[in-house]
Amino acid sequence: MSRFALFLATTATIVVTGPAAAQSMQGMNMPGMTMPAKQPAAKAKPSAKSKRAPAHRATPAKRSTAPMDGMKGMDHSAMPGMQLPPSGQQPAQGAPQPMQGMDHSAMPGMSMPAGQQGHDMNGMSGMNGMAMPGMAQTGTALPAGDAPAPAPPMDHYADRMFAPAEMAKARSDMMFEQGGQPFHQVMFNLAEYQARQGRDGYRWDGEAWFGGDINRLWLKSEGEGAFREGIESAEVQALYSRAVGPYFNLQGGVRQDLGPSPKRTYATVGFEGLAPYMFEVEGALFLSTKGDLLGRLEGYYDQRITQRLVLQPRVEFNLAAQDVRENGIGRGLTDAELGLRLRYEIRRQFAPYVGVSYLAQTGRTADFTRAQGKDPTTTSFVAGVRVWF
Template sequence: MLAAPLAVAAGLPATTFAQGHASHASHAGHTEHAEHSTHGIYAEPAGPQAHASNDVEHTGHANLMDHSASSMGHDMDQASQEASSMDHGDMPMQGGSTPANARDPDAYSGGHVRNAGKFSLPPSEASHMSDTHYFGSVQFDRFEHVRAQGEEWGAYEGEAWYGGTYNRAVVKAEGEVAGGKLRHSETQLLWRHAAFAYWDTELGLRLDHDHGAPNRQWLAFGIKGLAPYWFEVDATAYVGPGGRTALGLHAEYDILLSQKLYLQPAVEMNLYSKDDEARQIGSGLADVTAGLRLKHEITRQLVPYIGVEWAGKFGRTADYARAAGESRQQTRFVAGLSFRF
């Protein structure tokens, strides 16, 4: 600020000083002047007036920002007051009766309804879920010829069922035929229900028939399914007249030798609570049968096999067999066919 008076005192023209000062400012790259020059179209001269102008400009911006923030805060406060003063009882809430102006969910269909009208399919072509269909099947695990100690006879074991995925009517049958006559048979009429992922419960009746002996009837309740490690298990409890009870257990397992050839070990046992002399059955463990069959799948529906099995009688049942001149143990050779359709 003292440079101008000194220049006048020295006799230098003011114009020369201004040019020199401007040149010095351009070489020094006056930061403050460059920053403020971006706000205008042309650069303002440096000096007290420029600083005063810049101060006014910054003050104006600051006042404008303060005013905007104040206005925004005022609007938010007003919105909060309005929200707090709103009557929530007037707001529509979920539940309750349907509003009078609610949209009809069937309005878009043009009056058409499901399974009716000219565009509906006939019952024979209507779509159904898989568990609503009913199926039927007949399968025989054993249909075989048996040879043991010079004797020969035929044996069968199988079941037929009809129903859906969860409930089925089942007929189980097994027996022996010798000399063209039915020597022994066991028939069960059951209602099978899928109670668990791999297990079915069974409830029904059982009828036993033995040639030359009285028939027996039982109420049956059992469970059938696939145990861990792929063991097929069938366990059934029976209750008969006169306080008679029995328990039948059967288990088998498939040992794969190839995609078509496999070994099938199986074991079966029967237990009774009372002696039945007329049918030569004693209390406790009555009999056990263990077999091994080699099966070859021609198809899943047709499986021929050969095998060997051992059968033994125990306890009072063995005593009845000895008294009748029968063997308590037998080794049997079998050849047969498993099939289903």
């Protein structure tokens, strides 16, 4: 019976004292702090109806200087660097409150700049210059140094994982497949019948090339003639072309004249390419074996009206540095041609067209033509086909 009575007494004691022990945590003493005794209940404030300040004597509310409720009675004297007023004394009006006059210089790991001990915790202005242990310095806080810059990245990152020789061969094969292999094209920009006053004729202007994106071999030919009278003028050029930019090629080679007029051979240098706003332009200088210097400049523009209908204005100028009487050429601008052709692209490679062409000789060239009893100006209605493959 004595053991049973002792068990009942122990159980009753635990049940009664358990809630009280849980509530006593509010005032428990922790190392370095002393919790206050139970505060007396606050007195009830008089109601607004019983005491109301006159409107003309109202004053703004003062900022509370009382310490935080959770910090009441806490003994901060045991914390290093804490400076509090003596026990039983309240801080004076306007005096720094607890946690505001804390001296962080005495806290472990805190390094405060001179003159900033006792900084204001509310503004945190004293945090500038604080050095925290274990915190890495980055950005502009890094100290000045003369360490060398890191090595630049490699152009071909795959060379780090694979043999450089094999990767070089793979890149060469890729470049060849994506434009390095040779191509070719044959195109007749003009192949037409000309209906003109006096006698009808024909005209051609074509070119062919073979090569890659940089180096090419070009063959060019152009001429005109009259039916039942044969070829009036014709020429063939063999040129080497080298790309000098994304849109232009520099060309050089030889030109050979054909036809009934005196046959001459010329050294040729010129250019061909795509000018801004999609103008196809071509220019060349010709120096003959006799010392004659000639020049040519031509261009055209393809204006799409629909996906198949294209209007092409064309202009060509020929020049000479001196008179070449045996060829009927005078010094200066020898002739100018203006043309307008409208083509319909049945396929991109095959497009019939119709149009009009106006040719006018000028200066001494026109005088040589009149001396032969011919008209120096010619207007032709043309019909032909533009083809390439």
